[in-house]
Every structure is written in structure tokens, then in C-alpha cells.
Amino acid sequence: QQPVQSPQAVILREGEDAVINCSSSKALYSVHWYRQKHGEAPVFLMILLKGGEQKGHEKISASFNEKKQQSSLYLTASQLSYSGTYFCGSTGGATNKLIFGTGTLLAVQP
Amino acid sequence: DGGITQSPKYLFRKEGQNVTLSCEQNLNHDAMYWYRQDPGQGLRLIYYSQIVNDFQKGDIAEGYSVSREKKESFPLTVTSAQKNPTAFYLCASSLVADPGDEQFFGPGTRLTVL
Numbered sequence: 001q002q003p004v005q006s007p008q009a010v011i012l013r014e015g016e017d018a019v020i021n022c023s024s025s026k027a028l029y030s031v032h033w034y035r036q037k038h039g040e041a042p043v044f045l046m047i048l049l050k051g052g053e054q055k056g057h058e059k060i061s062a063s064f065n066e067k068k069q070q071s072s073l074y075l076t077a078s079q080l081s082y083s084g085t086y087f088c089g090s091t092g093g094a095t096n097k098l099i100f101g102t103g104t105l106l107a108v109q110p
Numbered sequence: 111d112g113g114i115t116q117s118p119k120y121l122f123r124k125e126g127q128n129v130t131l132s133c134e135q136n137l138n139h140d141a142m143y144w145y146r147q148d149p150g151q152g153l154r155l156i157y158y159s160q161i162v163n164d165f166q167k168g169d170i171a172e173g174y175s176v177s178r179e180k181k182e183s184f185p186l187t188v189t190s191a192q193k194n195p196t197a198f199y200l201c202a203s204s205l206v207a208d209p210g211d212e213q214f215f216g217p218g219t220r221l222t223v224l
Contacts, residue, residue, distance in 0.1 A: 041216060
């Protein structure tokens, strides 16, 4: 039931791009993306809704394929501050009851 | 400043004792949530509340209890029935319980049961 994220971990140099994927076995109504630094609270990045609506930070982009039950987060021109663990969370219906994914650890090096 | 506060940041308890974790928000949000996070794992939903005086079980509610008597407060009690309570506990809130609403997280409470 928990969404599966890939890759599990990725190491980048500053300025490189990355894609993080989130795949669910259930039909998706919405997908949320959060970033968490070690020992801290998750921080909101983006929400994608069934039907195409999106809400999030300008420098973050993501896609949502309802048919494939997948979402991808695109990180371009990475900065050191992008380091952390990225989680997707999915809802299967018109509630905000999120089921979080397995997480992707991203490390950006100078 | 509006936000969510959780206290204490670190909590140590002896096995068999009940413990209550505090969560307060001044964002005027209707919905509030409790999550548990184990090392290297994602967040799992314990309980959520869509509105004051109402709450529902999440995926791992056994051994936990909550109350929502005030809009701004959603305390979580970890009871002795919870077999493995040592974890990082995160409280969150959203404007309403809508799939399009972002959740704002508190700083978390790290509970260690000795």
C-alpha cells in the first residue's frame, strides 16, 4: 500500500539535475512532495491533484500520471541546500489522509 | 509568528508508563494529524482530526489515544499498550482536510522508552 520511491538514494554534484519517482499500486487522487533534513520536520514542496492542478514552489517541478499511478519530482541545477530525504505522500480519495512513500535520500556535494 | 509547536523536543519514559505529547497550532487550521517516524523510514499516520471534537484512526492507531477538545490543540497519548513506542513523533495541520491542502509540520518529539 505504501508508495514506492526510486531511486532509494542519489548523490549529485552542485548544478546537476535529478528525478525522483513515486509509484503507487492504488489509484491516486493527489500526490504531495516533502523534503526532510535529518532530525527536522518535513517541509512542503508541491501538491499535484487529479485533473492537473498543481501547487508548490516556483523552483520545483513535478509531474503526475494518473493512469500509471506515478509522480515524478524534478530537481534542476541542484544546490547544497537540496540535500535531504524526499518523501511523496499520496491520497486515494477526497481526504487529506496521506500515505507516505519509502523516501529518497539526496546528497548534493560541492 | 504562526506555526505548530510540539513539546518537549526529547522525552524519556520508563516502560509501562503512559506519556502525553503536546501539539499546539495557531494557524487556525481545522485539520490536525499525528505521524510516527522510525529511523530510516517514512511517516506513518497514527490519528487525524478533521475538525474539533472529531478524530479518526490512521494506519497504526493501536496503543495510542488522542483528543481534540480545542481547535488549536491535539495531544497524543502513548499508552503502555504500544509495544514499541520509541520513535520520532510529528504533528501536522492543514487548513481543512482536503487533498489539495499542504500539511504544516511541527518540529517533532523524540520519545525514548527505557
